[in-house]
Amino acid sequence: MWFYIARRVNLFVFTVAVLFLLVFVMLNALPGELATNLSGIQNPTMAQYDAIVNQYQLDKSWFNQYISFIKQRIHGDFGVSFSDAKPIYDEMLRLLPATIELCIYAMTIALLLGLPLGIIAAVYYKKFGDFFLLGTSLIGYSIPVFWLGVIAIMYFGLDLQWLPVAGKLNLLYQVEQVTGFTLIDIYLSDIQYKQLAYQDAIAHLIMPTLTLAVIPAAVVIRITRTTMLEELNANYIKAAQARGQHPLSVIFHHALPNAIQPVLSQITLQLSTLLTSAMVTEVIFSWPGIGQWLIQATYQQNYTIISAGVLVCAGFVIVVTVISDILLIATTPRRRSAEYGSV
Amino acid sequence: MPLLDIRNLSIEFDSPHGRIRAVDRVNLSLNPGEILGLVGESGSGKSLVAKAIMGILTDRWTVSADRLRYNGVDLLALSASERRKLMGREIAMVFQEPSSSLDPNDTVGHQFNESLPMDECDVPFYRRKKWRDEQIKGLLHKVGIRDHKRVLKSYPHELSEGLCQKVLIAMTIAYKPRLLIADEPTTVIEAGAQDQIFKLFKKLNQLNDVSILLITHDLEHVENWTQTITVMYCGQTVESGITKDIFKQPFHPYTMALLQSMPHFDEMLNHKSQLTTLSGCVPSLQHLPIGCRLGPRCPRAHRKCVETPVMEKSRGHYFSCHFPLTENIE
Structure with a gap:
């Protein structure tokens, strides 16, 4: 077990190092002065330029530059934005929670919907329920996020006027940002109309979350169905049935924990897809998250923001993958013992 | 009245090449307190018969039979919940590959708890845990596991196949079944543990009066541990009767071939000499011959063999062959 964790952490360190190398090479290759690309300061004065050279060791070999680049980024110095010279790190801290919030809610909905439906599809294998759910999930999987978001805005936002079409919270509610998660922030704040603020926040959340949840939910249904089918045909299920156990007990005590x-582990692999569609969703619903910020930065050729966004998003995916890997090993008895712990 | 009475049991499934009859009109009868061996090569449909009795075949199989009775109860007519009452309590099954018959994600002890007969428990709820532990301990001791604490704490992958099989047998006898179906219980078990398992079956048979349907391809075990046998080839019953009689004088050419394939080392085999086998191999399910399915491989086959022979009886010994070995053909 510990050996396995050590291997995973080792892998994590090397993956992150390669990620930094790629971003570093990208910054080198981009047009413009390297000092400007790294720090984000446009037209630096002589003193500023010397400071940057010193900071990033630009007068030394490329390996020293690479190492000091990693050091700066790990210490939270991501440079300043090209366009408004604001420190990127602060901006990111403000925007990242909004994206994570959206992703967590979408993932929760996808799991709450997908797991039971996947189980139902597997239990009614090759019957009406199975075909219906498979067809629905295929439709859900094939609908492009940007189209679905726009249609939702047109119908629920403009025609029916049930839900707000953009933003995180109505400007009427002056909620101070502490954690970045709207619902928690409302709870922590001391505004007067908390109940109304909650309602407003949830109304703002519904459309983006559901739009974002469609694809993961479809994926979860399909994966759950396949793995459940596999487990339901396993020997121990047959043995449990032969012992006269109740079918529900067989499904929930034996098949589901194994499936x-x-x-x-498959859902963790879907995380990168989820992040990508979250960026699109943010743009459509003007959700003030990291995706919208990044896409704007791409239009402005704002290299420091782009490099920071790449680092943070990729880093987030890697961290979650490693954690879920370790958790998975810790909960699987067969793989917990050391000889199975190796990759 | 036989405890298990099967007459003309057929098991079919639909394939792209049409409906295939994997098990063709099998007959089987097992008297109370008897150990019956069901013998045949792999793929001869032995396991299918066992699963059909237990009712755990998947939907793609169609089971039909003139009679499929356990103790007078028609097993095919049972509803799912009625069947569940019978399974485990009256009829129990032990599978091949014991370690895969246990949930890999759960400790053995926890799984054992689920198969205890809680309706026989007459102690108040606060003493239930102790009652359970005692029951499990007793059952494990009965099958010859001494360090029950370690076994109960382990996961299936941490135990040997032999131990797993013993645990599974202990689980099945918790309800004191009257019929135990053992589907190749020792194929993946190391040689030392094989005899222990068979001794255990013998003990259960003699002390608890459990009837056993022993499915195997190992003729030596059949010879030593069973009273009657039924031989299957390719989904058809070819011969059945008392073990001793069949081993002394088989009627069907296939049984003869099976017996000859057992090397007898007292008969002075020549160095590097060939062991006797039938020529050819078992036909695949898509290319089953009509009539007697042994036909193409049978040394005594005639034109008449394209008709399926009817089961014939001669002194308690059933066989289905037009030209049994006891008759001379000119």
């Missing part, structure tokens, strides 16, 4: 592990 859910591959489902969770």
Whole structure:
């Protein structure tokens, strides 16, 4: 077990190093002065330029530059934005929670919907329920996020006027940002109309979350169905049935715990897809998250923001993958023992 | 009245090449307190018969039979919940590959708890845990596991196949079944543990009066541990009767071939000499011959063999062959 964790952490360190190398090479290759690309300061004065050279060791070999680049980024210095010279790190701290919030809610909905439906599809294998759910999930999987978001805005936002079409919270509510998660911030704040603020926040959340949840939910249904089918045909299920156990007990005590592990590992792989569609969703619903910020930065050729966004998003995916890997091993008895712990 | 009475049991499935009859009109009868061996090569449909009795075949198989009765109860007519009452309590099954018959994600002890007969428990709820532990301990001791604490704490992958099989047998006898179906219980078990398992079956048979349907391809075990046998080839019953009689004088050419394939080392085999086998191999399910399915491989086959022979009886010994070995053909 510990050996396995050590291997995973080792892998994590090297993956992150390669990620930094790629971003560093990208910054070198981009047009413009390297000092400007790294620090984000446009037209630096002589003193500023010397400071940057000193900071990033630009007068030394490329390896020293690479190492000091990693050092700066790990210490939270991501340079300043090209366009408004604001420190990127602060901006990111403000925007990242909004994206994570959206992703967590979408993932929760996808799991709450996908797991039971996947189980139902597997239990009614090749019957009406199975075909219906498979067809629905295929439709859900094939609908492009940007189209679905726009249609939702047109129908629920403009025609029916049920839900607000943009933003995180109505400007009427002056909620101070502490954690970045709207609902928690409302709870922490001392505004007067908390109940109304909650309602408003949830109304703002519904459309982006559901739009974002469609694809993961479809994926979860399909994966759950496949792994459940596999487990339901396993010997120990037959043995449990032959012992006269109740079918529900067989499904929930034996088949599901075994099926859910591959489902969770597959979902982690879907995280990068989820982040990508979250960026699109943010743009459509003007959700003040990291995706919208990044896409704007791409239009402005704001290299420091782009490099910071690449680092943070990729880093987030890697961290979650490693954690879920370790958790998966810790919960699978067969793989917990050392000889199975190796990759 | 036989405890298990099967007459003309057929098991079919639909394939792209049409409906295939994997098990063709099998007959089987097992008297109370008897150990019956069901013998045949792999792929001869032995396990299918066992699963059909237990009712755990998947939907793609169609089971039909003139009679499929356990103790007078028609097993095919049972509803799912009625069947569940019978399974485990009256009829129990032990599978091949014991370690895969246990949930890999759960400790053995926890799984054992689920198969205890809680309706026989007459102690108040606060003493239930102790009652359970005692029951499990007793059952494990009965099958010859001494360090029950370690076994109960382990996960299936941490135990040997032999131990797993013993645990599974202990689980199945928790309800004191009257019929135990053992589907190749010792194929993946190391040689030392094989005899222990068979001794255990013998003990259960003699002390608890459990009837056993022993499915195997190992003729030596059949010879030593069973009273009657039924031989299957390619989904058809070819011969059945008392073990001793069949081993002394088989009627069907296939049984003869099986017996000859057992090397007898007292008969002075020549160095590097060939062991006797039937020529050819078992036909695949898509290319089953009509009539007697042994036909193409049978040394005594005639034109008449394209008709399926009817089961014939001669002194308690059933066989289905037009030209049994006891008759001379000119």
